[in-house]
Amino acid sequence: MAVRVLVVDDSSFFRRRVTEMLNADPRIEVIGTAADGLEAIKQTATLKPDVITMDIEMPVMDGITAVRRIMRSLPTPILMFSSLTTDGAKATLDALDAGAADFLPKKFEDISEDRDEARRILCARVRLIGARGVARAATPAAVASKAAATPSPVAPGKRPRKGDYDLVAIGTSTGGPVALQDVLTRLPANFPKPIILIQHMPGSFTPAFAQRLDSLCQIAVKEAADGDILKPGLALLAPGGKQMELESRGGSVRVRIKEAAPGQTYKPSVDLGFSSAAKVFPGKVLSIILTGMGADGREGARELKQGGSTLWSQDADSCVVYGMPAAVADAGLSDYILPLSEIGPSLAQAV
Template structure:
């Protein structure tokens, strides 16, 4: 049975364009369109689509408010369309906080190198998030940690699918291994997943952290600033020459690649232009491989939710050096692609639910 999609945008041209692209795939069918957020809320309730594509700026009710209302009344996976501007980035992150699962740039020429590639990517994203069931659990907008009265008032958690009976309920036992770096790679569903993991780490976290999230360059500055406000650790967008410090997380800038130089304890980051032959900028494989050269086996690498297999080969190189590799489990992923690739290859020693990963990192790395 085809995946049923509701397309929401105040532009009739864009509604028609998205509908034509989705209807080209025999596994997708557009059941209706809506011109504003209020219509989207009403049609989500009456039509019960499998996926909704949603614009942000619309009359009557904006896309963020519509996502929040849909998640309360008729939870449905939502793919946001966003402009590649700083304000567009902030609005998109707000939409993800409200419950949206993923986003794409609204200008299709920003999505891919060709029209055919852009069409395929949009179709793939819709099919990927349609596989995830969404549950009602209203999530207030995140409040910066440093404005809160107590650490216990951390970011409200986004609901995830009911765990399987076999899901691990407690963090793995500490291995006793020594570490010098925490590296986390992710893609689709990553912004929310990273928030949940990083808000569990204390300000006294004893190691530097690198974050590789597939995200456009105009988004990573805003995302790093948001994480910094939510977390007890410090978070910044990585810059060329940054010296790695304990309790600091460095987010790879979109459109570039992040590598290491120097020796453990005095390593610096190198931020370089990405090769056009590499699909992902930033690329988890490239950063993980560089970590293997600089840190050897003294790395805990975690692969979170995301499409594709980026991170598998880099994780393989790390494991060959003696590093520890963890993957997010299938039940808690938005898209079980990247973690599955690592798990199926026999590289990950643990597959953990998202709710336990932060706690497990603290226990394993001796924070």
């Protein structure tokens, strides 16, 4: 059965373009369009689409308000189109907080310079969040509530225990901004270990995301800069579009921010970050894989596990996309599989 899509944008040209790109995939059917947020709410109630693509800035009612109202009345997976600017980043993060599942750049050349590749990425993203269905389309609070009622450790009664860790390393992608916010806001101000965060995100988004997390959390959060020293209670977010690795020198551990090599799919890469952590802190890393598309993090997690470190992964029911956590769980690398609502409290207890 085709994924049924409602396309929402105030530009008739953009609506036509998105419709043409989606309808080129036989597994997707555009069943309606809307020119503003209020019309989107009405169309959602009438058509009950599987997925909605949503612009942010529109007349009558903006996309963020529309997302919030749709998620209250008829929860539906929503893909936002965003401009890759500072203001666009802040608005997109607001939309994700309101319940949107994912986002893509509104300029398709920012997705890929190859038009056919951009279309494939758009269609794949729509199919994926559509396949997850309404069960994944909910506000962060609703996801946490559902997850709390669905314990899913590796074995019955098996819960994380306090461990001897020198670093916490977290990797995530689709759905990650909301998941990271949920985890990090549950940590106390005196959290005793450094944290590195690797989130698939454009370079224009990570400064705003780090600032948002810092304003919400008791721990300190900042976008990592080359040469930053790891410190207890400080979470360093890998800059989008670059790679972040660790280096031990002179009795301290610093981050090294590097340009991504040609052909690297993920920028930043969880695999590279985890691999670096495995070398600098052998057997002393608590690594966590949260919601995300693909398998980035699996090979880095393998290196961590081979050195004796510990891996937690988010469970399927609380993920926006159960791709990255599934990859490590299916490879037998997860020591614990936890609902999102349990990860923050368990982390505060285990470290």
